[in-house]
Amino acid sequence: MTELWTKQKEIEFFNEARKFVTPEQLFYLGDDSHYYAYWPKSYMGKKSTLQSRNALIGNFTEKYSVDLLQDFARIRELYAVQGAICNEIGLTTQSPADVVLSKKRQREQSAKNIKAIFEVKMSIVWNWELRDNKLICLGDFKTHKGNPGLLRSDSMLKAIGKSINIRVSGYCASQIPIIILALQSPKIILQKLITFIMQE
């Protein structure tokens, strides 16, 4: 199995993203002239909420999820497909599935080929500071003000709402497992879950 989410992955994300955007689009710039990934719990200065990072980290984590699932998929002669569209079950181009496991590789999917639907809710876990063009880890999620998506009721409601939308879109959608993938999903649960789905 591909490695689960690590600090190295986050470093990779920032380094990749910095090729395209400025530090100000990836980090908060504090009153203290430090670049922060999240506001440290101890930070008391003026704050704002960063938006420009959202799409970048969203895309990165979805790609990561595809890679993570690809090994499982391959063994079972399936594909992990990012941004899947299937109008039969309410996955439109406006609201595609983050990742699906399917018998077919293309983005446009037919419901009968879809084995599982994944909704990815991931972001940066640790806090980082950009200093002299280098990333310094400031601590884990307990040390910054950011709340992991899995613990946010609005994030979960959104994911559940999307799942319901798929469920009620038609009979053919009623049997497809829908999994919400978050960084807090322990490896063992993920493995058991996927094994279980594949036995069906």
Place this chain on the structure above:
DNA sequence: GAACGACGGTTATAGGAGAG
């Protein structure tokens, strides 16, 4: 004082409506 629900904010993109 912790936990929770709710709200608002910025940015990107897709698709429809209407103008030319």
Place this chain on the structure above:
DNA sequence: CTCTCCTATAACCGTCGTTC
């Protein structure tokens, strides 16, 4: 047909008010 404008949706994070 193409361009512009508008709406809908998605991405994630910080704060505030209420409740326990």
